[in-house]
Amino acid sequence: MRYYLYKFSMFGITLVMVSLIIFFVFQLLPGNPAQIILGLDADEQQVRHLEQELGLDKPAIERYIDWIAGVFQGDLGESLRYQLPVSEVLADRIPVTTSIAILATVLTVVIGIPLGILIARTDGKIISVFLSMITQLGISIPSFWFGFMLILLFSVTLNWVTSFEYVSWSDDFFGALRSHFLPSLSIAISNIAIVIRYLRNTILDQRKMDYVRTATCKGLSERAVLYGHVLKNALIPVITIMGLITADTLGGSIIIENVFALPGLGSLLIQSITSRDFPLVQSMVLYIAVIVLVINFTVDLLYKLIDPRIRQKG
Amino acid sequence: MAPLLSVQALDVAFQLPEGEFLALENISFHIYPNEVVGIVGESGCGKSLTSQAIMGILPGVASIKHGNISFQGCSLNDLSSREWQELRGNELTMIFQEPMTSLNPVLTIGRQIAEVLKKHTSLSKIERKQQVIKTMNEVGLPRAEALWKAYPHQLSGGMRQRVSIAMALISRPKLMIADEPTTALDVTIQSQILDLFQTIKQNHSTSLLFISHDLGVIQAVCDQVIVMYAGRIVEQGKVEKLISEPKHPYTQSLIQSIPDATKRGQRLYTIPGTVPHLQERQVGCPFSNRCTYKLKQCETSFPDTYEFDDGHTVACHLFAKEGDGN
Numbered sequence: 001m002r003y004y005l006y007k008f009s010m011f012g013i014t015l016v017m018v019s020l021i022i023f024f025v026f027q028l029l030p031g032n033p034a035q036i037i038l039g040l041d042a043d044e045q046q047v048r049h050l051e052q053e054l055g056l057d058k059p060a061i062e063r064y065i066d067w068i069a070g071v072f073q074g075d076l077g078e079s080l081r082y083q084l085p086v087s088e089v090l091a092d093r094i095p096v097t098t099s100i101a102i103l104a105t106v107l108t109v110v111i112g113i114p115l116g117i118l119i120a121r122t123d124g125k126i127i128s129v130f131l132s133m134i135t136q137l138g139i140s141i142p143s144f145w146f147g148f149m150l151i152l153l154f155s156v157t158l159n160w161v162t163s164f165e166y167v168s169w170s171d172d173f174f175g176a177l178r179s180h181f182l183p184s185l186s187i188a189i190s191n192i193a194i195v196i197r198y199l200r201n202t203i204l205d206q207r208k209m210d211y212v213r214t215a216t217c218k219g220l221s222e223r224a225v226l227y228g229h230v231l232k233n234a235l236i237p238v239i240t241i242m243g244l245i246t247a248d249t250l251g252g253s254i255i256i257e258n259v260f261a262l263p264g265l266g267s268l269l270i271q272s273i274t275s276r277d278f279p280l281v282q283s284m285v286l287y288i289a290v291i292v293l294v295i296n297f298t299v300d301l302l303y304k305l306i307d308p309r310i311r312q313k314g
Numbered sequence: 315m316a317p318l319l320s321v322q323a324l325d326v327a328f329q330l331p332e333g334e335f336l337a338l339e340n341i342s343f344h345i346y347p348n349e350v351v352g353i354v355g356e357s358g359c360g361k362s363l364t365s366q367a368i369m370g371i372l373p374g375v376a377s378i379k380h381g382n383i384s385f386q387g388c389s390l391n392d393l394s395s396r397e398w399q400e401l402r403g404n405e406l407t408m409i410f411q412e413p414m415t416s417l418n419p420v421l422t423i424g425r426q427i428a429e430v431l432k433k434h435t436s437l438s439k440i441e442r443k444q445q446v447i448k449t450m451n452e453v454g455l456p457r458a459e460a461l462w463k464a465y466p467h468q469l470s471g472g473m474r475q476r477v478s479i480a481m482a483l484i485s486r487p488k489l490m491i492a493d494e495p496t497t498a499l500d501v502t503i504q505s506q507i508l509d510l511f512q513t514i515k516q517n518h519s520t521s522l523l524f525i526s527h528d529l530g531v532i533q534a535v536c537d538q539v540i541v542m543y544a545g546r547i548v549e550q551g552k553v554e555k556l557i558s559e560p561k562h563p564y565t566q567s568l569i570q571s572i573p574d575a576t577k578r579g580q581r582l583y584t585i586p587g588t589v590p591h592l593q594e595r596q597v598g599c600p601f602s603n604r605c606t607y608k609l610k611q612c613e614t615s616f617p618d619t620y621e622f623d624d625g626h627t628v629a630c631h632l633f634a635k636e637g638d639g640n
């Protein structure tokens with residue numbers, strides 16, 4: 001119980017720090033939002049007027065407090081560019097990025113973990129060297145390249161997918177699955193390669209441990225030692241990597257969203273920064289911070305679940 | 315009576331980047347049913363390697379070059395991995411030195427002990443648990459029911475070592491190998507564990523190969539002792555005989571370094587010099603550079619083995635009879 005109280009207060013403190021940093025960093029950015037909205041040829045009078053309307057003439061501290069107070073009441077402010085409540089703009093974009101991220105994470109786990117085990121099992125054989133080379137490529141090639149190649153393969157060569165228009169889940173489930181699959185796969189490929197290499201290394205490290213020798217001396221087969229003893233120990237550090245990967249994809253990928261013309265958070269972030277849409281940018285960064293914190297918390301919980309040594313300390 | 319385990323002229327070599335090195339040379343000994351045999355020698359003498367060769371768990375860079383190990387009359391040299399699995403943990407079991415690391419940190423104690431029965435018997439889950447709890451009580455683990463669900467980090471070193479002993483004992487093995495089972499423990503716990511081995515010896519019809527660098531510990535539990543030095547057996551015999559009438563100068567030094575109440579207050583004797591490393595071993599007797607009785611032939615040839623009454627043997631040039639001349 002003390003543990004959760006502690007976690008929760010750390011959660012709060014981190015969020016306040018993050019919000020302060022985002023708010024004041026954006027104050028330092030050059031460019032006046034009112035000017036940008038009205039265009040460069042607007043006269044001073046109009047700009048003043050709009051600034052007043054948007055509350056931009058108040059001191060920074062006051063605006064920060066207004067913003068935070070709003071956030072606590074569920075009011076994230078209004079987007080300067082879209083002239084809509086920020087929450088509405090985000091509500092449109094978050095499901096897109098989140099479903100891509102979930103699909104990418106599922107692909108990473110479902111493909112990465114079995115292949116990691118396979119590579120570790122074949123360690124020392126030719127096939128393992130070959131697989132290692134492939135994973136090395138997977139890590140070093142950027143995801144947008146996979147995006148282009150997948151588009152080429154599926155639309156130009158195979159002619160399976162004809163357009164890359166975004167289809168939402170409520171419109172057409174299979175259409176949505178199709179439009180989500182390739183971007184998720186492009187994001188997942190390098191993550192899969194990372195998980196494979198990481199898991200292989202942790203398995204090989206764990207194999208040298210004394211408890212493995214004990215298990216062998218009980219008469220267990222190599223397979224039983226791997227699945228019954230080594231794997232659980234080897235997966236513990238992989239959880240951390242998975243947490244990092246998931247948090248990263250949940251924030252949206254600017255490049256992949258552009259390649260596949262997806263209306264997600266990544267492209268929104270870029271647009272709102274260039275148009276100095278501060279209320280929107282602030283809320284997005286805050287959202288990403290919350291995601292990272294929630295993921296870290298989940299990773300902690302998983303650790304406690306799987307590792308009895310940590311469970312004890314709680 | 316036929317021996318349970320026979321090791322005959324065993325050579326084990328390491329394949330290292332610098333070349334091939336013999337780590338064990340011409341190791342021969344027998345273990346009879348119900349007998350407790352000790353192996354003693356300083357660090358690096360090849361005690362663990364001998365036990366690994368018997369269990370078939372030599373490190374990847376080591377292999378048997380020559381000789382034979384047979385268990386219950388059947389050679390272990392070319393067992394299939396399936397046959398090894400049948401044997402290990404069942405008729406042939408092992409206890410390791412490191413109680414901190416030799417148990418799996420993420421599995422419960424109960425599961426780790428019961429696993430042996432799961433592998434080697436057809437008992438039901440409930441029967442397995444009953445058997446485990448019985449064995450846990452037998453090895454002096456109190457409140458076995460509660461410990462069943464505990465994890466290794468919740469136990470003290472002594473208790474973990476009792477868990478290892480329970481794992482090795484539960485299948486009623488023919489031969490248990492214990493590699494320095496008390497070395498990592500503090501003195502009071504050490505003597506409790508030695509007492510436990512005494513009890514096991516009385517209550518079970520199992521043979522025991524007990525490895526230690528401490529002749530005092532060996533004296534407490536063993537019937538027969540093998541003294542090893544730099545990969546060779548230099549002396550072997552009945553424990554009382556070997557301690558009262560040690561032949562080999564190395565055995566004499568080991569005896570001098572046993573801590574003993576009558577010598578309290580004096581500085582403990584330590585043998586000057588160290589065991590030569592694997593790569594530095596040369597022809598001749600490896601102990602010769604530390605030996606106060608060194609003869610000139612000690613540097614050029616390894617001595618033959620000379621036998622005294624009651625199977626007491628020694629490999630030392632001091633015991634060469636006239637006319638043996640080499």
Ligand SMILES: Nc1ncnc2c1ncn2[C@@H]1O[C@H](COP(=O)(O)OP(=O)(O)OP(=O)(O)O)[C@@H](O)[C@H]1O
Pocket residue numbers: 328337355356357358359360361362363364373375527591592
């Ligand atoms: N993996 C290895 N690679 C190279 N040499 C090794 C390896 N394992 C053991 N040796 C060498 O083999 C020899 C015998 O080692 P062994 O572990 O059997 O000694 P020991 O008598 O059990 O000593 P200790 O009391 O330290 O356990 C030593 O000289 C050691 O340096």
Ligand SMILES: [Mg+2]
Pocket residue numbers: 361362363493494
């Ligand atoms: Mg050893």
